[in-house]
Amino acid sequence: MLKLSDRRTRRWRRSGLGVVVAALAFTLAAPAADAQTAPDSLKIIAPASPGGGWDQTARSMQEALRSEGIVDTVEVENIPGAGGTIGLAQFVNRYEGQGDTMLISGLVMVGAILTNQAPVTLEQTTPIARLTGEYEVIVVPANSPHQTLQDLIDAFKADPGAISWGGGSAGGTDHILVGLIAQEVGVDPSKINYIPFSGGGEALAAILGGHVSAGVSGLGEWIGQIQAGELRALAISSPERLSGFDIPTLKEQGVDLDLVNWRGVVAPPALEEAEREALLGAVDAMVASEAWQNTLEKRNWMNVYLAGDEFAAFLEQEQQRVENVLRDIGLVQ
Numbered sequence: 001m002l003k004l005s006d007r008r009t010r011r012w013r014r015s016g017l018g019v020v021v022a023a024l025a026f027t028l029a030a031p032a033a034d035a036q037t038a039p040d041s042l043k044i045i046a047p048a049s050p051g052g053g054w055d056q057t058a059r060s061m062q063e064a065l066r067s068e069g070i071v072d073t074v075e076v077e078n079i080p081g082a083g084g085t086i087g088l089a090q091f092v093n094r095y096e097g098q099g100d101t102m103l104i105s106g107l108v109m110v111g112a113i114l115t116n117q118a119p120v121t122l123e124q125t126t127p128i129a130r131l132t133g134e135y136e137v138i139v140v141p142a143n144s145p146h147q148t149l150q151d152l153i154d155a156f157k158a159d160p161g162a163i164s165w166g167g168g169s170a171g172g173t174d175h176i177l178v179g180l181i182a183q184e185v186g187v188d189p190s191k192i193n194y195i196p197f198s199g200g201g202e203a204l205a206a207i208l209g210g211h212v213s214a215g216v217s218g219l220g221e222w223i224g225q226i227q228a229g230e231l232r233a234l235a236i237s238s239p240e241r242l243s244g245f246d247i248p249t250l251k252e253q254g255v256d257l258d259l260v261n262w263r264g265v266v267a268p269p270a271l272e273e274a275e276r277e278a279l280l281g282a283v284d285a286m287v288a289s290e291a292w293q294n295t296l297e298k299r300n301w302m303n304v305y306l307a308g309d310e311f312a313a314f315l316e317q318e319q320q321r322v323e324n325v326l327r328d329i330g331l332v333q
Contacts, residue, residue: 038282047087083112099275125266133260133304166212
């Protein structure tokens with residue numbers, strides 16, 4: 001097989017964007033994997049049912065790694081349940097010390113570990129990289145009396161229970177964002193009136209029907225209704241405005257926070273350093289590839305690549321932030 005350094009040279013010549021991404025990867029992760037070769041075969045665990053975001057991430061990685069010749073054989077295995085914690089537990093216990101396996105993870109799993117009191121945590125894995133992200137959007141129906149985010153926050157502060165927030169599962173990314181907003185504007189997070197829905201369709205129907213005051217979800221979930229004028233986007237959780245979307249950020253409206261619903265990969269515990277470096281290098285080469293860039297564009301995923309030790313540091317901070325929010329909300333003791 002080609003060495004990773006050979007693959008990088010080939011991709012840099014092919015794609016100018018690859019140069020930028022690969023340079024960023026070296027800056028962030030600086031893996032010493034140039035002398036290592038990727039595994040001949042690789043298994044990627046998607047801790048969810050087929051079709052969802054984690055499964056899509058795993059299969060997109062599979063396609064990019066194989067089509068670019070980075071790994072010869074890539075298998076995806078689905079292990080759904082409990083916000084990814086069932087798959088995490090099996091991954092840690094079954095694949096310890098195996099450098100040819102990775103698990104898809106993300107912000108949802110960070111919260112699920114806490115709310116499910118999972119016996120296995122991400123601290124028992126080997127962090128590899130944060131890959132993609134999607135920012136959260138806060139919406140109201142077009143006929144809502146809340147014309148701006150400030151209108152909504154004023155009503156929220158005056159009577160927290162009177163403002164109902166519709167979103168995904170309790171303790172998930174949507175719920176976490178509402179908790180962070182409450183903290184920032186001086187509302188007791190335990191008084192949040194949050195209504196979880198099992199899917200985006202149910203939440204959308206509740207918002208359009210006026211059954212909840214506001215909705216929270218990933219931008220991609222409701223962009224069609226926003227563009228059609230059925231929903232009014234009051235704010236987005238990105239640090240800066242997104243190009244092509246006329247949606248003000250939370251920060252520019254006085255709520256000093258940002259949040260990205262990220263997805264990434266971790267490896268099993270107890271890897272040898274050479275195995276860790278080889279996986280870092282393989283993911284680095286994948287992120288720099290034309291196939292991966294095409295995937296990001298096709299799926300409207302944001303590139304939030306952060307690898308190695310920097311990803312490990314981010315993960316530690318993220319776990320603490322999520323734990324604090326979920327404790328304040330009352331979902332974690």
